[in-house]
Amino acid sequence: MATSVAPTIPDRAARPRSLAGTSRRDQLFRAILTACALAIPILLVMLLVVLVRGADPAIRKFGFHFIVDSVWDPIAGKFGAFPLIVGTLLTSLIALIVAVPLSLGVAIYLTEFAPEIVRKPIAMTIELLAAIPSVVYGLWGVFVLMPILRTAVFPFLRTVLGFLPFFQGVIYGPSVLAASMILAIMIMPFIMSVSREVLLAVPNSQREAALALGATRWEAVRTAIVPYARSGILGAVILGLGRALGETMAVTMLIGNRHEIVASLFAPGYTMAAVIANEFAEAQDRLHFAAMTYVALVLFLVTVLINAAARLMIWRVSRGAGSGGKEL
Amino acid sequence: MNRRTIRRARSNIMVGLMIGAVIVAVLPLLFILGSLILRGASSLSVAFFTRMPVPAGETGGGVLHAIVGTLLIVGVAALMGVPIGMGAGLHAAEYPGSKLSWTARFVADVMNGTPSIVVGVFAYTLVVAPQKHYSAFAGSLALAVLMVPMIMRSTEELIKLVPNSLREAALALGYARWRTSLTIVLRTALPGIVTGSLLAIARVAGETAPLLLTALGNQYFSVDLNGPMETLPHVVYKYATGPYEEWHQFAWAAALVLIMVVLVLSIAARIATRQRFGGARG
Numbered sequence A: 001m002a003t004s005v006a007p008t009i010p011d012r013a014a015r016p017r018s019l020a021g022t023s024r025r026d027q028l029f030r031a032i033l034t035a036c037a038l039a040i041p042i043l044l045v046m047l048l049v050v051l052v053r054g055a056d057p058a059i060r061k062f063g064f065h066f067i068v069d070s071v072w073d074p075i076a077g078k079f080g081a082f083p084l085i086v087g088t089l090l091t092s093l094i095a096l097i098v099a100v101p102l103s104l105g106v107a108i109y110l111t112e113f114a115p116e117i118v119r120k121p122i123a124m125t126i127e128l129l130a131a132i133p134s135v136v137y138g139l140w141g142v143f144v145l146m147p148i149l150r151t152a153v154f155p156f157l158r159t160v161l162g163f164l165p166f167f168q169g170v171i172y173g174p175s176v177l178a179a180s181m182i183l184a185i186m187i188m189p190f191i192m193s194v195s196r197e198v199l200l201a202v203p204n205s206q207r208e209a210a211l212a213l214g215a216t217r218w219e220a221v222r223t224a225i226v227p228y229a230r231s232g233i234l235g236a237v238i239l240g241l242g243r244a245l246g247e248t249m250a251v252t253m254l255i256g257n258r259h260e261i262v263a264s265l266f267a268p269g270y271t272m273a274a275v276i277a278n279e280f281a282e283a284q285d286r287l288h289f290a291a292m293t294y295v296a297l298v299l300f301l302v303t304v305l306i307n308a309a310a311r312l313m314i315w316r317v318s319r320g321a322g323s324g325g326k327e328l
Numbered sequence B: 001m002n003r004r005t006i007r008r009a010r011s012n013i014m015v016g017l018m019i020g021a022v023i024v025a026v027l028p029l030l031f032i033l034g035s036l037i038l039r040g041a042s043s044l045s046v047a048f049f050t051r052m053p054v055p056a057g058e059t060g061g062g063v064l065h066a067i068v069g070t071l072l073i074v075g076v077a078a079l080m081g082v083p084i085g086m087g088a089g090l091h092a093a094e095y096p097g098s099k100l101s102w103t104a105r106f107v108a109d110v111m112n113g114t115p116s117i118v119v120g121v122f123a124y125t126l127v128v129a130p131q132k133h134y135s136a137f138a139g140s141l142a143l144a145v146l147m148v149p150m151i152m153r154s155t156e157e158l159i160k161l162v163p164n165s166l167r168e169a170a171l172a173l174g175y176a177r178w179r180t181s182l183t184i185v186l187r188t189a190l191p192g193i194v195t196g197s198l199l200a201i202a203r204v205a206g207e208t209a210p211l212l213l214t215a216l217g218n219q220y221f222s223v224d225l226n227g228p229m230e231t232l233p234h235v236v237y238k239y240a241t242g243p244y245e246e247w248h249q250f251a252w253a254a255a256l257v258l259i260m261v262v263l264v265l266s267i268a269a270r271i272a273t274r275q276r277f278g279g280a281r282g
Helices: A016-061 A084-111 A116-131 A134-161 A176-200 A206-213 A217-246 A249-254 A272-279 A285-322 B004-043 B047-048 B062-096 B099-113 B117-133 B134-162 B164-172 B177-206 B232-240 B243-275
Strands: none
Touching: A016 A285, A016 B062, A016 B099, A016 B117, A016 B134, A016 B177, A084 A116, A084 A176, A084 A217, A084 A272, A084 A285, A084 B004, A116 A176, A116 B004, A116 B232, A116 B243, A134 A176, A134 A249, A134 B004, A134 B232, A134 B243, A176 A217, A176 A285, A176 B004, A206 A217, A217 A272, A217 A285, A217 B004, A217 B117, A249 A272, A249 B177, A249 B232, A272 A285, A272 B117, A285 B099, A285 B117, B004 B243, B047 B062, B047 B243, B062 B099, B062 B134, B062 B177, B062 B232, B062 B243, B117 B134, B134 B177, B164 B177, B177 B243, B232 B243
């Protein structure tokens, strides 16, 4: 390390002037950098404090009932976020069910099977999906994806899976399922690129050992590589969940925005992020703002917990690998 | 069939399924870009970049006010976010053992996943609510908050790639630590840091949700940071959710402009980074 290079001079007065002077500047330099680094945790605390204070009237009035009440009536001054929470969890869960197998398939293929020349181009193409703004996904979802879903995919699902309550009833365009599909497309690049990084961090000895024992390449993946990276892959999936929970614009444009819980996935619904985007600019009274800030607070706490858990899991794998993936 | 053939076959089937997954995963990007070009390109003209929008029912018009607004809001956000993010990243890379750098790194990773709409509510409560009017500056503040953790992490990763021998050489020649950090370490990693910052800027330039609560949008041309201002993502949202067919056409064209800005920034950033630091690294 660089610190061990600097000679230690016990007597401060005995130092040459130039060195004493630079050490004061060093301290100033370090102080500035420390201030920048401190800004990040401070920002997190500020976010929390501002949200709690903004939500205070709603917290006092509704308390924890806010999470389980279903009535959302700004005119009567009654607010309950239960349908929003259900809608958020439901869309994110369906998105995960669709996106996880796909993104893991791509990640495993790219790290273990793909020819060297196609690895980078494919990974870059999929990562470009992550660069597309949410509102553009929304636009595409409304005018391209939704008509396809409504005329072809949903009727097909209803005839094949119609015995389940989720796939019954009238087919609307904007619906929980449509929002889930666009979410799946949006979170796939995140899950793919993080699990790819985790898989790259698996030491080669794992692969070699499995292959030397006579495993086929798929058996090596299943028995030696994926189990080694398991907690990191789980972290990647949870990270994707965090993204899905907070996604706003595309969901707002596709979910239909209705405060109801309906069994059918073809029916419109609502999410926590969508209600804030939709009603904030039109809200008039203080309680309505406070209720939406309360929703933001709940969303914030949930995503912070989820992301913290995911990061710890990913770090465990990339640390365990020692000289893993990136820091060779 | 003996067992080995079955195992071989199973392995091949799994690889086939994975190739299928790759195809399904790449399709949406091509599909989205295709739709944008098909539906948006026909409305693009010089006027689209240099004029103001026209009332509903008329054709033509442009998004000059939104382009200027996006540049201003994102520019101010970068002025606030880039120095703090770079400083924090330099701290994490130069003093890696300290408790603070561990905390900052962890919190930055957690904040990278914070929903942008929550940051919008934060900026609203902090700036818009006390002022009692929407403001573009509040939008810049929200975007800066989103930018800082991203820039911190990319700066740190890139500084870690600077060989320690450079640092040691500078210190051995009698350079002070601050001068070594700034003129040797940061200078070496600077091209990568710039492109990392560009990526972060591209990411926030497409954000819509926080701007709905802060800059709001504005029908007219405005450069007043203290008032509402129009931005490209907001134009896409407003015109896409409007009732008129010409508006939808307009939204596609604006989305095409937005995506060109974002994609050009991120592809350029990636290529530039890879050329310098590519080679052996995954």
